[in-house]
Amino acid sequence: MRKILIVGAGQSGLQLALGLQSQGYDITLMSNRTADEIRHGRVMSTQCMFHTALQHERDLGINFWENQAPRIEGLGVSVAGPGSERLIDWVGRLDGYAQSIDQRVKMAGWMETFAQRGGQLVIHGAAVGDLDYFARTYDLVLVSAGKGELVSMFARDAARSPYDTPQRALAVAYVHGLGPRPEHPEFDAVRCNLVPGVGELFVMPTWTTSGRADILFWEGIPGGPLDVFQGVRDPQEHLRLTLELLERFLPWEHARTTGVELTDAGGTLAGRYAPTVRNPVGRLPSGGLVLGVADVVVANDPITGQGSNSAAKCAASYLASIVEHGDRPFDETWMRSAFDRYWQTAQHVTKWTNAMLAPPPEHVLNLLGAAGQLQPVADRFANGFNDPGDFENFFYDPALADTYLAETGAAAAAAQDTAEDASEAVPAAS
Known part of the structure; x- marks a missing residue:
């Protein structure tokens, strides 16, 4: 039985842990928080997963919330004019429905499932020194914690990373009470609202700790009128700013918000990061090697909604590479080949996302x-x-x-x- 350590309990780390566990591997999973701390903490993302990514979860039998979460059957685009009027407004139908499940719900549930199935769950914030110690006792160490000290082990790939600064300031609010779009009230859709020269607003149905909700997600060009959330700590102030900007730039979306309230005190999030592709292999001080997973090595801006999808696809790709490798050593050649296999999918996401961050050509x-x-x-x-x-x-x-x-x-x-x-x-x- 091969021993594998996975550091980081997000979409990719947990999906990979549960997948390898089902194949008989001896898996240790490290998380810096308990399931309860995650469940009752602050929202972590604006996930919306499309058919292929959802199918990876179904294949592992871990799609526990599929019958509860809203089925997102369309994706609409609206473009605002200089007078806040709608210049473009349409909705496309998805061939297979999408779903959004608050990661506080999913990650907490998956962690508990992993432990119930006999996996070793270690609650500890890992540093490079910890991995240096653990690497000697495991056949493979995977790093799927996309923030903090561990990411510094993976050098930026300049050839694949055209941006070296954040391209958007991000602000998220989970709300109850959002009204339907009157044009298409018969089915749920993600709404992408573009405000040229200012930024974007995404509205998506989701399933959270208190049931059905919607996500209001601003992506503002840094230094512009949407870049006002940095330093805002009060959730109600965050919501007030969100709605004020809606009224100013997207009145048709603001009209839906007359009855909204935050889902909970942890229902807001703000931040920014530079989209970056990194070298997939990290070298420890002792010379041991670790393999980066998902947004540790390919971190795209969320403007195209691909974060959780890419994490699921990376986990599925790595799972196949590990199982197919059998009992041979997980050396640097194998690590690079495992990443290259994932990159065949990821490169399209990176190219599209970086294109959408720039002003659209004619x-x-x-x-x-x-x-x-x-x-x-x-x-x-x-x-x-x-x-x-x-x-x-x-x-x-x-x-x-x-x-x-x-x-x-x-x-x-x-x-x-x-x-x-x-x-x-x-x-x-x-």
Whole structure:
């Protein structure tokens, strides 16, 4: 039985621990907080997981909250004009539903499941010195704690990291009482609201410690009018600022907030970080090696909602690499190959996310505008959140975008002509 140590009990660390545990590995999991401390603490993220990532959880039988959490069936985009009017407004339908489950619920539940199934759970904030000691007694050490001292072991990959400073100031509020969008009250959707030159607001249904809720998530350009949350400690002040900015920039979303209140005292979060890709292998003072997991080595800005999805995909990829490796040593060559396998997926997320942080070029604005007239364009953009690799086929290159819009427009026109011919033929036949 191979012994593996996983440091960090987030989406990737816990999913990987539970997956390896089910395969008969001897797993030790280190967390700096207990399950109860996580459950009753502050929100940690704005997770929205799409079909592929959710399927990784189903495959392991750890989708414990799937029947309770709202089923998110669409993803909408709105663009605000200079007078806070809606210039663009549409919603695409997802091929498979998405879900958001507060990580306080999920991580606490998964930690308890891991312990109940016989896993060794160590509550201890690990430092590099601790890993230096533990590495000698484990076949493999994985670091999935994306903050703190341990991350310093993994050098920044400058070639894959175009930004060296935070590109957005982040502010999150979990609320009860948000009204539905009147345009599409029949199904739940994530709403992406773009305010050019200012930032973005994302609204997503979620399942939290007190049941159904919604997340209001501002991403503000640093130094701009949305960058006002740094240093705000009072949750009610955080909510007041959130709603004030909604009223100023996105009145159609503000109209839904007349009855909102925070889900709990821990329902707010603010911060910022530079999106960074790092070297996947960390070297300990004694010479031992550790492998970085998920956002330890690929930390994207949350503007494309990929954090928990990438963590799930990384855990699934690493699980396969570990199991397939059998009883051979987990040396540096294997570690790099395991990361390279994950990077085949992660590179598309990084490219798309970094593109969305920059002002959109003309062909992207044309795509977003056309999605309001051509439902297949809206649907394809929405489903790119599940499969970011598809953006290579129509999103980045102006010529590919123009060809795609021309073909889709022609197909829509032909379908319309066929429908009109059929409707004219019905009275003639009768």
